[in-house]
Amino acid sequence: MAKLSPVLKQATPVLAERGEGVHLYDERGRRHLDFTSGIGVTNTGHCHPRVVEAVRAQAGTLIHGQYTTVMHRPLLRLTERLGDVLPEGLDSVFYLNSGSEAVEAAVRLARHATGRQNIVAFQGGFHGRTMGAAALTTAGTKFRAGIGPVMPGRALAPFPQAYRYGWDEDEATRFALRELDHLLATDCSPGDTAAFIVEPVLGEGGYIPAPPAFLEGLRERADRHGVLLIADEVQTGFGRTGRFWGHQHASARPDVLVTAKGLASGFPLSAIAAPAALMERARPGSQGGTYGGNAVACAAALATLDVIRDEDLVGNAARTGERLQEGLRKVAADHPRIGDVRGLGLMQAAEFTAPDGGPDAAAAQAAHRAAAERGLLLLTCGAYGNVVRFIPPLVATEADIDEGLALWASAVAAC
Ligand code: PMP
Numbered sequence: 001m002a003k004l005s006p007v008l009k010q011a012t013p014v015l016a017e018r019g020e021g022v023h024l025y026d027e028r029g030r031r032h033l034d035f036t037s038g039i040g041v042t043n044t045g046h047c048h049p050r051v052v053e054a055v056r057a058q059a060g061t062l063i064h065g066q067y068t069t070v071m072h073r074p075l076l077r078l079t080e081r082l083g084d085v086l087p088e089g090l091d092s093v094f095y096l097n098s099g100s101e102a103v104e105a106a107v108r109l110a111r112h113a114t115g116r117q118n119i120v121a122f123q124g125g126f127h128g129r130t131m132g133a134a135a136l137t138t139a140g141t142k143f144r145a146g147i148g149p150v151m152p153g154r155a156l157a158p159f160p161q162a163y164r165y166g167w168d169e170d171e172a173t174r175f176a177l178r179e180l181d182h183l184l185a186t187d188c189s190p191g192d193t194a195a196f197i198v199e200p201v202l203g204e205g206g207y208i209p210a211p212p213a214f215l216e217g218l219r220e221r222a223d224r225h226g227v228l229l230i231a232d233e234v235q236t237g238f239g240r241t242g243r244f245w246g247h248q249h250a251s252a253r254p255d256v257l258v259t260a261k262g263l264a265s266g267f268p269l270s271a272i273a274a275p276a277a278l279m280e281r282a283r284p285g286s287q288g289g290t291y292g293g294n295a296v297a298c299a300a301a302l303a304t305l306d307v308i309r310d311e312d313l314v315g316n317a318a319r320t321g322e323r324l325q326e327g328l329r330k331v332a333a334d335h336p337r338i339g340d341v342r343g344l345g346l347m348q349a350a351e352f353t354a355p356d357g358g359p360d361a362a363a364a365q366a367a368h369r370a371a372a373e374r375g376l377l378l379l380t381c382g383a384y385g386n387v388v389r390f391i392p393p394l395v396a397t398e399a400d401i402d403e404g405l406a407l408w409a410s411a412v413a414a415c
Pocket residue numbers: 039098099100101103126127128129199203204232233234235236260261
């Protein structure tokens with residue numbers, strides 16, 4: 001009998017037998033309130049009936065179309081439908097399986113399109129675990145330690161982390177943009193730079209929304225230097241932040257958008273989108289994969305888009321997100337170890353800080369465990385593991401949010 005490799009590190013001991021809406025049920029039938037959404041994936045809730053029905057129907061018709069061999073309708077229909085939600089001008093789409101793969105595809109595209117090598121990433125960013133995406137990832141050394149050289153040509157600039165430095169957002173933004181200019185003047189020549197890649201909300205690195213002025217500053221510098229702006233919307237897309245795309249909180253449209261997670265409600269599907277004129281500069285055949293744009297995953301994505309539109313999940317994320325943030329602030333007011341509460345929409349976090357001002361991972365981990373014991377599933381994040389994040393499905397009602405907040409208050413009080 002084979003055993004699962006201990007390389008897997010699991011955040012909770014739960015064995016999930018069944019999912020429905022905002023809940024997971026374990027093997028004993030115990031109900032867990034899922035404020036992880038499978039790391040921001042099940043935006044339509046677990047097993048939304050319309051997604052399930054679309055998947056059933058597609059599975060009985062065509063499972064594997066294989067887009068480099070034959071074309072299939074779910075992919076064509078999805079491409080058409082994505083036109084309704086993609087930022088204006090980003091009208092050319094290509095499909096992969098995972099966020100990491102889509103990031104790699106965006107890098108490949110940027111290098112082909114510009115003929116330049118360097119990619120500037122931002123400190124604390126998470127872009128995936130494959131060797132190229134890992135090179136861009138600085139959310140924690142654990143993602144790269146001990147695996148040897150990864151993709152060359154990555155330069156790193158600060159992300160505006162106001163709370164960490166005790167600054168306000170404007171100070172943090174000024175610092176980050178000044179350091180980026182310095183990087184471009186001293187180390188990473190603009191003429192050698194293909195792209196900036198940024199998360200509109202730093203995800204694994206600590207749930208820190210990018211100040212709009214920072215994204216706008218990147219846009220301005222990208223235009224000035226002929227550098228492409230890649231928005232990694234893998235975690236922030238599909239309504240998560242209370243806008244359809246996270247970058248829409250700023251006036252800064254990316255040149256390349258990377259999406260995955262919420263796109264297909266749990267089926268492995270990712271995509272990059274860019275203006276056709278840019279995509280045309282990629283070498284034909286340079287992108288692809290055996291399972292990319294899988295027919296069942298595309299059918300799930302189409303149903304996902306219908307559900308998001310018909311149930312106004314983006315609006316719901318904005319409304320319930322505000323309620324969640326307000327509630328988290330109330331809990332924090334009674335608990336000095338919670339130094340900061342922040343986020344956009346249903347992408348919220350509480351950061352634990354020790355009396356000396358340093359990160360308090362032990363307190364965050366204890367609160368995370370206590371919440372799980374009470375039936376509230378959460379995740380931690382941040383380089384030091386001291387940030388607890390709240391990512392409920394976007395179908396969460398006010399009552400679900402209130403229930404989660406009550407469980408959180410009880411968990412924190414017990415630590
Ligand atoms: N980019 C971001 C912003 C992410 O949050 C993640 C996953 N957490 C990835 C890329 C990688 O996606 P995947 O795990 O599907 O490869």
